[in-house]
Amino acid sequence: YAPAYRELGQVYWRAGRLEQSKTNFKKYLDLTEGNIPAKTKYINSLFYAGDYDEVVKNVEEVLAVDQSRGYMNRLAGYSYYEKDNPDYEKAFQYMEKLFKTVDKESIIQKDHHYLARILMKKNQNYPKMVDELTSLKNQLDKEKSRLSTATAANKPKFAASVDELTKKVGTLENGVAAANKELDRGFAEYNKAFNFKRTDPNAPLSSLERSILSEMASNFYTYRRYDSAAKTWAKLIDPAKENNLADYMQVGRAYYNGEKYKTADSLFSAVIKKSPDYLPAYVYTARTYSRMDPDTKLGLAKPKFEKLLSVASKDSVKNESEMMEAMRYLGYYNMENGNYSKAKDYYNRMINLNSQNKENKIAGYNGLGSLETKAAGQEKTLEGKLGYLAKSAEAYEKIIAIDPANASAKSNLNWIREYQVSVKKGINPNEIKGIVTDKAGKPIAYASVRVKDTAAENLTNAKGEYKFEIPQDSEFLIISAKGYKSQEVAITKLRVYNVKLEQ
Structure with a gap:
């Protein structure tokens, strides 16, 4: 008796026993000789049981004989997204068919949500494409500069390189533009999903609406739309919630990455005011001021990194990485501003912070090597230059002793050796x-x-x-x-x- 299996399938589905639900709907389908309504119920049971490959197979069988059931594209689109080996292009194609073949009233909230997710995943290479485009443009600029100063004999070589890079840049620009267009649509679908059931914009957010906003903000961040990410995350902050420091930091980091430094700083400052020992806020405050003063000429970040170091030093074991970041900056800042003694103090502190941490030591010795080399360049006497260069060589030798394969230290040491030879000959190689x-x-x-x-x-x-x-x-x-x-x-x-x- 076929209806009994149908009812059993429904009962098991409501109870969350999805495999048994699928089994009974399959029996119902067999007994009804594969009629379309029975197959539709079976497909639903397959989807909720997570048998996505079978969903796709059965949807295609239904649509092959009955194109009027456009709503079946829904589960095929969802399934191509959810599969262990997802196919976002096919998922997108099915969702496109769904939106084109059913009336507007038949579109549900989940359709907008899934389409948004699919478009995000379909363009997941976008950040990599943008980075590659930036790199290619930099290469192109360098090749154009070389072409402009090249000799007549070398001009054809550089011209060919410029042409090749120009084509690559053009192709990639088109790809980035196409991805941007689809991402715009994806975020529009997120908004439709979010607003689907909202009639009062001031009403409290439901758990689903909060989930959609959170997902949307994360994707804004991933796809480098930092201002939108910050504003979306800000909507999720509950002022009545006592421990929401991480929420404020999340918004602040988005503004920081979006180069809205003053806004970011105001958020980090608010966190510090609420919790004076909250170390991440000091880290990002220092980084923010460093971004606002990239060449260190204004000294904006110096007091911020000094404060970070002071707070982090309360637990040098737990906060080792934060201390290293602060000392690395302060060493560099003092070196660039001619305070070599202070810079040397910071680099030595880096070396001695943790006797077991090789990376710390390498970073400290690198700083000392750079400092002594810089001092050699500013020294007027040949004898003085040689003294600084000997100390620089010693620093790089210590790096190689720690890490014999360190290519950077080897290269720097070789350069120092050549510099020493040149100085001894009375020639400055720079x-x-x-x-x-x-x-x-x-x-x-x-x-x-x-x-x-x-x-x-x-x-x-x-x-x-x-x-x-x-x-x-x-x-x-x-x-x-x-x-x-x-x-x-x-x-x-x-x-x-x-x-x-x-x-």
Whole structure:
């Protein structure tokens, strides 16, 4: 008696015994010789039992003989999303069919929610694509600079490279634009799901609505729409909840990543006011001020990292990573601002913080190596330079003793050795010189010769001559003068760069 199995299937479904529900609906289907209503109930039981492959198979069988049952696309779309090996493209196609084949009143809240999720997953490579696009654009800019200064013999090679990179950038830009369009639609579907049953915008949020908002905010964050993530997470904060520090931090971090630093700082400050010992707030406050002063010229982050170090030092074992972050910044800050003694203190503290932590020691010795190298560059006497370089070499040797495979330390040590040899010969390997003239060969006085993306700069004298020390690993010189077109020159192993400027 077929109806008995149907009723049993319903009873088991209500009781949450989904496998038994599926078994009885299958028996019902067999006894009714596969009629469509019976198959529909069976498909529902398959879905709730998590048998998604069978759902897809049976939906396709139904739609093959009865296209009018467009609502069946719903469970196929859901199932392609939920499968162990999901196929988000097919899930999207079924959901598209659902929205096109059923009337608006037949669309349920879950349809919007699933479509939003599917579009998010379908474009999960978006952050990687954006990073790759940024990298390619940087490569393209460098190749264009090289092309502009290349010799006639090398121009074809650089031109071909520029053309190839331009095509790659164009292709990737189209991909990013398409992904953005689908993500926009996905977030619109989240909003439809959220507002589906809301008639009063001021009504308390249901558990489902909170879940949708939380998921939506997380995806805003993942797909780098930080301002929207922050505003969405803010809607979930319950002011009446006593322990909501993590919620405020979540909103603050979103604003921080979205470069809304003042807003982020206000949230972190509010957390510190509520809980003066809450270390994550001090960490992000310091990072925020570091972002606002990236070249450390204003010193905005210095007191914030000092405060972070003070708070973290109350438990140096538990807060080791936070202390390391603070000391790394303070060491660098003091080194860049010429306070080598203070910088050295911080780097030595890093080395001694945890005798068992090799990474701490390597970071500290790296700092000492950089500091001594910088001091060598500023020292005027050859003897003084050699003294600093010996200390720098010692620091890198200690890194290699800890980590024999450390390529960076080996490279730095080799460079120091070459520097030592050059100094002994009375040659500074980082010093460049040249003459800046106009097209007719007339010297240009007070022309600026600057290392790109750094503060290293020198002005030519009355004879158009310049000579100064450039930072290690510098890539380009920017030569400019009033009334002349600026010129960018690639830095090679040469130490003399004579440049002619055009008006």
